[in-house]
Protein backbone atom coordinates (compact mmCIF):
# COMPACT_ATOMS: atom_id res chain seq x y z
CA UNK A 1 0.00 0.00 0.00
CA UNK A 2 1.25 3.47 -0.83
CA UNK A 3 2.44 5.72 1.98
CA UNK A 4 0.88 9.14 1.86
CA UNK A 5 2.97 12.30 1.68
CA UNK A 6 2.12 15.88 2.54
CA UNK A 7 4.28 18.83 1.59
CA UNK A 8 4.44 21.83 3.89
CA UNK A 9 5.82 24.86 2.04
CA UNK A 10 5.19 25.03 -1.67
CA UNK A 11 8.11 27.22 -2.79
CA UNK A 12 11.36 26.39 -4.53
CA UNK A 13 12.02 23.05 -2.84
CA UNK A 14 8.40 22.05 -2.19
CA UNK A 15 7.39 22.47 -5.82
CA UNK A 16 10.30 20.34 -7.07
CA UNK A 17 9.57 17.60 -4.53
CA UNK A 18 5.81 17.58 -5.22
CA UNK A 19 6.33 17.27 -8.95
CA UNK A 20 8.69 14.33 -8.50
CA UNK A 21 6.45 12.46 -6.03
CA UNK A 22 3.55 12.72 -8.42
CA UNK A 23 5.55 11.37 -11.37
CA UNK A 24 8.44 9.22 -10.22
CA UNK A 25 8.32 7.93 -6.64
CA UNK A 26 6.63 4.53 -6.59
CA UNK A 27 4.94 3.58 -3.34
CA UNK A 28 4.38 7.19 -2.33
CA UNK A 29 1.23 9.19 -2.93
CA UNK A 30 1.06 12.98 -2.69
CA UNK A 31 -2.07 13.62 -0.63
CA UNK A 32 -2.08 17.33 0.21
CA UNK A 33 0.06 20.41 0.66
CA UNK A 34 0.06 23.30 3.08
CA UNK A 35 1.27 26.70 1.98
CA UNK A 36 1.98 30.24 3.08
CA UNK A 37 -0.51 31.63 0.56
CA UNK A 38 -3.37 29.42 -0.52
CA UNK A 39 -4.18 31.40 -3.70
CA UNK A 40 -0.57 31.26 -4.95
CA UNK A 41 -0.32 27.56 -4.11
CA UNK A 42 -3.60 26.73 -5.89
CA UNK A 43 -2.49 28.57 -9.03
CA UNK A 44 0.84 26.74 -8.96
CA UNK A 45 -0.84 23.36 -8.45
CA UNK A 46 -3.04 24.00 -11.49
CA UNK A 47 -0.06 25.01 -13.62
CA UNK A 48 1.68 21.75 -12.65
CA UNK A 49 -1.47 19.72 -13.33
CA UNK A 50 -1.53 18.45 -9.74
CA UNK A 51 -4.94 17.86 -8.17
CA UNK A 52 -4.31 17.84 -4.41
CA UNK A 53 -5.92 20.09 -1.80
CA UNK A 54 -4.25 22.93 0.09
CA UNK A 55 -4.85 22.25 3.79
CA UNK A 56 -3.65 23.45 7.20
CA UNK A 57 -0.54 22.05 8.93
CA UNK A 58 -2.87 20.30 11.40
CA UNK A 59 -4.82 18.60 8.61
CA UNK A 60 -1.56 17.56 6.95
CA UNK A 61 -0.44 15.95 10.22
CA UNK A 62 -3.77 14.19 10.63
CA UNK A 63 -3.86 12.65 7.17
CA UNK A 64 -0.31 12.01 5.85
CA UNK A 65 2.21 9.32 6.85
CA UNK A 66 5.17 11.48 5.80
CA UNK A 67 5.39 15.27 5.99
CA UNK A 68 8.03 16.95 3.85
CA UNK A 69 8.79 20.28 5.52
CA UNK A 70 10.06 22.95 3.09
CA UNK A 71 8.70 26.14 4.63
CA UNK A 72 10.65 29.12 6.01
CA UNK A 73 12.48 28.56 9.32
CA UNK A 74 9.90 30.65 11.20
CA UNK A 75 7.10 28.23 10.24
CA UNK A 76 9.00 25.07 11.23
CA UNK A 77 7.48 24.53 14.67
CA UNK A 78 3.87 25.01 13.54
CA UNK A 79 4.39 22.24 10.96
CA UNK A 80 6.72 19.89 12.86
CA UNK A 81 4.90 19.80 16.21
CA UNK A 82 1.51 18.43 15.07
CA UNK A 83 3.18 16.03 12.62
CA UNK A 84 5.54 14.51 15.20
CA UNK A 85 2.95 14.47 17.97
CA UNK A 86 0.82 12.37 15.60
CA UNK A 87 3.70 9.90 15.14
CA UNK A 88 4.50 10.96 11.56
CA UNK A 89 7.83 10.97 9.77
CA UNK A 90 9.03 14.52 9.14
CA UNK A 91 11.60 15.05 6.39
CA UNK A 92 13.21 18.48 6.56
CA UNK A 93 16.31 20.46 5.59
CA UNK A 94 15.72 23.11 8.26
CA UNK A 95 18.76 22.36 10.38
CA UNK A 96 18.75 25.93 11.70
CA UNK A 97 15.21 25.48 13.00
CA UNK A 98 16.09 22.23 14.79
CA UNK A 99 18.98 24.03 16.54
CA UNK A 100 16.60 26.80 17.63
CA UNK A 101 13.96 24.32 18.85
CA UNK A 102 15.82 21.28 20.23
CA UNK A 103 12.71 20.26 22.20
CA UNK A 104 11.20 19.05 18.92
CA UNK A 105 13.21 15.84 19.33
CA UNK A 106 11.31 15.16 22.58
CA UNK A 107 8.03 15.75 20.76
CA UNK A 108 9.10 13.11 18.20
CA UNK A 109 10.12 10.70 20.96
CA UNK A 110 6.87 11.13 22.87
CA UNK A 111 4.67 10.86 19.78
CA UNK A 112 6.54 7.97 18.18
CA UNK A 113 7.47 10.10 15.16
CA UNK A 114 10.84 10.59 13.50
CA UNK A 115 12.66 13.62 12.15
CA UNK A 116 14.84 12.94 9.12
CA UNK A 117 17.18 15.88 8.58
CA UNK A 118 18.14 15.31 4.95
CA UNK A 119 21.69 16.14 3.90
CA UNK A 120 20.38 19.03 1.80
CA UNK A 121 22.94 21.17 0.02
CA UNK A 122 25.86 19.50 1.78
CA UNK A 123 27.87 16.29 1.44
CA UNK A 124 29.68 13.89 3.67
CA UNK A 125 27.32 13.78 6.65
CA UNK A 126 27.67 9.97 6.51
CA UNK A 127 31.42 10.24 7.18
CA UNK A 128 30.91 12.90 9.87
CA UNK A 129 28.34 10.71 11.65
CA UNK A 130 30.66 7.72 11.50
CA UNK A 131 33.58 9.78 12.85
CA UNK A 132 31.34 11.06 15.65
CA UNK A 133 31.03 7.48 16.92
CA UNK A 134 34.74 7.88 17.73
CA UNK A 135 36.42 11.16 18.72
CA UNK A 136 36.28 14.20 16.47
CA UNK A 137 38.88 16.85 17.31
CA UNK A 138 37.62 19.64 15.06
CA UNK A 139 35.11 20.49 12.32
CA UNK A 140 35.54 23.62 10.25
CA UNK A 141 33.29 24.90 7.49
CA UNK A 142 33.82 27.81 5.11
CA UNK A 143 30.84 28.97 3.04
CA UNK A 144 31.32 31.26 0.05
CA UNK A 145 28.28 32.43 -1.82
CA UNK A 146 27.76 34.96 -4.61
CA UNK A 147 26.34 38.21 -3.20
CA UNK A 148 22.93 37.60 -4.83
CA UNK A 149 22.56 34.40 -2.75
CA UNK A 150 23.05 36.35 0.48
CA UNK A 151 21.18 39.56 -0.34
CA UNK A 152 18.07 38.57 1.64
CA UNK A 153 19.92 36.89 4.54
CA UNK A 154 18.62 37.98 7.96
CA UNK A 155 22.01 39.30 9.13
CA UNK A 156 22.63 41.20 5.88
CA UNK A 157 19.20 42.84 5.90
CA UNK A 158 19.27 43.70 9.63
CA UNK A 159 22.71 45.28 9.35
CA UNK A 160 21.93 47.12 6.10
CA UNK A 161 24.95 45.57 4.35
CA UNK A 162 25.10 46.47 0.67
CA UNK A 163 26.41 43.43 -1.20
CA UNK A 164 25.56 44.69 -4.70
CA UNK A 165 28.66 46.80 -5.16
CA UNK A 166 31.10 44.31 -3.63
CA UNK A 167 34.43 44.29 -5.51
CA UNK A 168 36.17 41.61 -3.47
CA UNK A 169 35.23 38.81 -1.02
CA UNK A 170 33.76 40.07 2.26
CA UNK A 171 33.88 38.02 5.48
CA UNK A 172 30.37 38.37 6.89
CA UNK A 173 30.62 35.99 9.80
CA UNK A 174 33.14 33.97 11.81
CA UNK A 175 32.03 31.97 14.85
CA UNK A 176 30.18 28.81 15.81
CA UNK A 177 27.69 27.04 13.56
CA UNK A 178 25.03 27.80 16.19
CA UNK A 179 25.61 31.55 16.04
CA UNK A 180 25.90 31.42 12.25
CA UNK A 181 22.65 29.51 11.81
CA UNK A 182 20.91 32.02 14.05
CA UNK A 183 22.19 35.00 12.05
CA UNK A 184 21.70 33.36 8.63
CA UNK A 185 18.78 30.92 9.19
CA UNK A 186 17.94 30.50 5.49
CA UNK A 187 21.52 30.36 4.30
CA UNK A 188 23.53 27.99 6.44
CA UNK A 189 21.11 25.23 7.35
CA UNK A 190 23.97 23.09 6.11
CA UNK A 191 26.23 24.31 8.93
CA UNK A 192 23.52 23.44 11.46
CA UNK A 193 23.21 19.95 9.96
CA UNK A 194 26.98 19.55 10.07
CA UNK A 195 26.97 20.52 13.75
CA UNK A 196 24.17 18.06 14.53
CA UNK A 197 25.96 15.25 12.64
CA UNK A 198 29.34 15.84 14.29
CA UNK A 199 30.58 17.54 17.45
CA UNK A 200 27.66 19.86 17.99
CA UNK A 201 26.87 23.29 16.64
CA UNK A 202 28.81 25.12 19.38
CA UNK A 203 32.12 23.44 18.56
CA UNK A 204 31.66 23.50 14.77
CA UNK A 205 33.58 26.49 13.39
CA UNK A 206 32.02 28.50 10.58
CA UNK A 207 32.98 31.33 8.23
CA UNK A 208 30.54 32.91 5.77
CA UNK A 209 31.85 34.96 2.86
CA UNK A 210 30.00 37.01 0.25
CA UNK A 211 32.23 36.42 -2.74
CA UNK A 212 31.65 38.24 -6.03
CA UNK A 213 34.09 35.88 -7.79
CA UNK A 214 31.72 32.93 -7.17
CA UNK A 215 28.74 31.93 -9.28
CA UNK A 216 27.80 28.99 -7.06
CA UNK A 217 27.00 28.40 -3.36
CA UNK A 218 30.26 26.82 -2.16
CA UNK A 219 30.92 24.95 1.07
CA UNK A 220 34.33 23.63 2.18
CA UNK A 221 34.44 21.29 5.19
CA UNK A 222 37.47 19.94 7.07
CA UNK A 223 37.20 17.31 9.77
CA UNK A 224 39.97 16.01 12.03
CA UNK A 225 39.09 12.87 14.00
CA UNK A 226 40.79 9.93 15.68
CA UNK A 227 39.54 7.67 12.88
CA UNK A 228 40.27 9.83 9.84
CA UNK A 229 41.07 13.27 8.56
CA UNK A 230 38.94 14.41 5.64
CA UNK A 231 37.95 17.45 3.68
CA UNK A 232 35.36 18.01 1.02
CA UNK A 233 33.88 20.72 -1.12
CA UNK A 234 30.60 21.26 -2.89
CA UNK A 235 29.67 23.94 -5.43
CA UNK A 236 25.89 24.21 -5.59
CA UNK A 237 24.16 25.71 -8.60
CA UNK A 238 21.72 28.32 -7.27
CA UNK A 239 18.07 27.85 -8.25
CA UNK A 240 16.58 30.60 -10.44
CA UNK A 241 13.70 31.11 -8.00
CA UNK A 242 15.77 31.47 -4.83
CA UNK A 243 19.56 31.78 -5.39
CA UNK A 244 20.30 31.06 -1.71
CA UNK A 245 18.91 27.56 -2.28
CA UNK A 246 21.02 25.24 -4.39
CA UNK A 247 19.38 22.88 -6.91
CA UNK A 248 20.69 19.82 -5.07
CA UNK A 249 18.64 20.54 -1.94
CA UNK A 250 15.31 19.37 -3.39
CA UNK A 251 17.07 16.37 -4.93
CA UNK A 252 18.41 15.44 -1.49
CA UNK A 253 14.85 15.40 -0.13
CA UNK A 254 13.67 13.31 -3.07
CA UNK A 255 16.52 10.84 -2.43
CA UNK A 256 15.53 10.69 1.26
CA UNK A 257 11.91 9.99 0.28
CA UNK A 258 12.94 7.30 -2.20
CA UNK A 259 15.05 5.61 0.51
CA UNK A 260 12.00 5.20 2.75
CA UNK A 261 10.48 2.62 0.36
CA UNK A 262 13.68 1.28 -1.22
CA UNK A 263 14.61 -2.42 -0.91
CA UNK A 264 18.28 -1.32 -0.99
CA UNK A 265 19.57 1.70 0.92
CA UNK A 266 23.02 3.00 0.12
CA UNK A 267 24.88 5.10 2.68
CA UNK A 268 24.24 5.54 6.39
Ligand SMILES: NC(=O)C1=CN([C@@H]2O[C@H](COP(=O)(O)OP(=O)(O)OC[C@H]3O[C@@H](n4cnc5c(N)ncnc54)[C@H](O)[C@@H]3O)[C@@H](O)[C@H]2O)C=CC1
Pocket residue numbers: 008009010011012013014034035036037070071072073075078079093094095119120121122185186187189190193241242244245246249
Ligand atom coordinates in the same frame (compact mmCIF):
# COMPACT_ATOMS: atom_id res chain seq x y z
N1 LIG B 1 19.74 22.39 4.46
C1 LIG B 1 19.82 22.85 3.24
O1 LIG B 1 20.67 22.40 2.49
C2 LIG B 1 18.91 23.90 2.75
C3 LIG B 1 17.81 24.28 3.48
N2 LIG B 1 16.91 25.23 3.01
C4 LIG B 1 15.74 25.57 3.80
O2 LIG B 1 14.59 24.99 3.19
C5 LIG B 1 13.44 25.79 3.41
C6 LIG B 1 12.69 26.04 2.10
O3 LIG B 1 13.55 26.65 1.15
P1 LIG B 1 13.00 27.20 -0.25
O4 LIG B 1 12.07 26.23 -0.87
O5 LIG B 1 14.17 27.65 -1.01
O6 LIG B 1 12.16 28.47 0.25
P2 LIG B 1 11.05 29.30 -0.54
O7 LIG B 1 11.01 30.65 0.08
O8 LIG B 1 11.24 29.19 -2.01
O9 LIG B 1 9.68 28.51 -0.20
C7 LIG B 1 9.10 28.51 1.08
C8 LIG B 1 7.59 28.42 0.87
O10 LIG B 1 6.94 28.24 2.12
C9 LIG B 1 5.75 29.02 2.13
N3 LIG B 1 5.31 29.26 3.51
C10 LIG B 1 5.45 30.38 4.27
N4 LIG B 1 4.88 30.18 5.48
C11 LIG B 1 4.37 28.93 5.48
C12 LIG B 1 3.64 28.17 6.42
N5 LIG B 1 3.34 28.65 7.64
N6 LIG B 1 3.25 26.91 6.08
C13 LIG B 1 3.55 26.39 4.88
N7 LIG B 1 4.24 27.09 3.93
C14 LIG B 1 4.64 28.33 4.24
C15 LIG B 1 6.13 30.26 1.38
O11 LIG B 1 4.97 30.92 0.90
C16 LIG B 1 6.99 29.69 0.25
O12 LIG B 1 6.19 29.31 -0.85
C17 LIG B 1 13.96 27.05 4.12
O13 LIG B 1 13.77 26.91 5.51
C18 LIG B 1 15.43 27.06 3.82
O14 LIG B 1 16.14 27.72 4.83
C19 LIG B 1 17.11 25.80 1.79
C20 LIG B 1 18.20 25.45 1.03
C21 LIG B 1 19.19 24.50 1.45
Ligand SMILES: O=C([O-])CC(=O)C(=O)O
Pocket residue numbers: 121186187188189190191217218236244245246247249
Ligand atom coordinates in the same frame (compact mmCIF):
# COMPACT_ATOMS: atom_id res chain seq x y z
O1 LIG C 1 22.75 26.00 3.47
C1 LIG C 1 21.73 26.38 2.92
O2 LIG C 1 20.69 26.63 3.52
C2 LIG C 1 21.69 26.53 1.45
C3 LIG C 1 22.99 26.44 0.81
O3 LIG C 1 24.00 26.76 1.36
C4 LIG C 1 23.07 26.01 -0.56
O4 LIG C 1 22.02 25.80 -1.20
O5 LIG C 1 24.18 25.83 -1.02
